[in-house]
Amino acid sequence: MPNDPVPAPRPAGSNDLDLPLVDSVALRRLIEEVRKREAGDPAGATLYNRTYHRHNR
Amino acid sequence: MPTIALAGPYAPLAPCDSAETPFRYFLADRCLTPEIESALLQWLEGSVPWKLVETDFYEQYEFDLRDAALPGELAVLVAPEALGCLRGKMECALSCPLGPRVDVVAHRLDPGQRIAIHNDLREGGETHRLTVQLNRGLSDEDGGFFMLFNSDDANDVHRILRPASGSAIGFAISAASHHAVSRLYGGTRYTLVYSFHVAAGG
Numbered sequence: 001m002p003n004d005p006v007p008a009p010r011p012a013g014s015n016d017l018d019l020p021l022v023d024s025v026a027l028r029r030l031i032e033e034v035r036k037r038e039a040g041d042p043a044g045a046t047l048y049n050r051t052y053h054r055h056n057r
Numbered sequence: 058m059p060t061i062a063l064a065g066p067y068a069p070l071a072p073c074d075s076a077e078t079p080f081r082y083f084l085a086d087r088c089l090t091p092e093i094e095s096a097l098l099q100w101l102e103g104s105v106p107w108k109l110v111e112t113d114f115y116e117q118y119e120f121d122l123r124d125a126a127l128p129g130e131l132a133v134l135v136a137p138e139a140l141g142c143l144r145g146k147m148e149c150a151l152s153c154p155l156g157p158r159v160d161v162v163a164h165r166l167d168p169g170q171r172i173a174i175h176n177d178l179r180e181g182g183e184t185h186r187l188t189v190q191l192n193r194g195l196s197d198e199d200g201g202f203f204m205l206f207n208s209d210d211a212n213d214v215h216r217i218l219r220p221a222s223g224s225a226i227g228f229a230i231s232a233a234s235h236h237a238v239s240r241l242y243g244g245t246r247y248t249l250v251y252s253f254h255v256a257a258g259g
Contacts, residue, residue, distance in 0.1 A: 016219065016221065017084060017086075017218050017219055017221055017224055018216065018217070018218065018219070019197065019202060019217040019218070019219055021214060021216070021217065027214070030200075030202060030204065030217065030239045031211045031212055031214065032211075033171050033200075033239045033240040034171060034172070034173050034174050034204055034211050034237035034238070034239055035173065035174065035211040036173050036174055036209075036211070
């Protein structure tokens, strides 16, 4: 919402940026969400990079 | 100039963590002054020229800040002096001399969108990146995590970072700089993406 406040700064040195890497269903789900498509799909890191730059330059 | 470093919009940027493997990067709790961060978030939520970019493997809204009419209080973000200060901080944090060109692109991720694993490497392209998170507060249930990997295998997770508003990650782009953004389930996740180029002969 536009009127919501910006979150307050975190205390210096706090480590709340890291999500703990615990083997879990939640972690497996995150990995699946960012996995490249499997063999036969041309979409890989190189194609991503080219596409990203075509749209941003 | 020292006065810019102390008082410019990027004055808060200071690494709170850094690493050399799997690629050179640093983290910062804050990048922008609170006043700029607040004004920027409000502006991004308004009428800015978002373009939806859809591919087989990512989907997000983007626009280049060069294509936008920045409001007066935000013009300092792209002022040469301020970008020069930011470039100096990147040079110190990543131990690499950088050239004067700095590009700034805004990204917006809406629920359902994600960015698959990639490394940003492009022949002749930028060599260093700074990504600044901006949002109204995202919970772990909202997703949108910035994920770092040890290789191009999504199973090979190095680190997962919450998209805490105001936080930033700077890194050297290489064949090893694999990262991704997990699917967003709630809220809106904005980022400012700064691109730098290694200095000639650097």
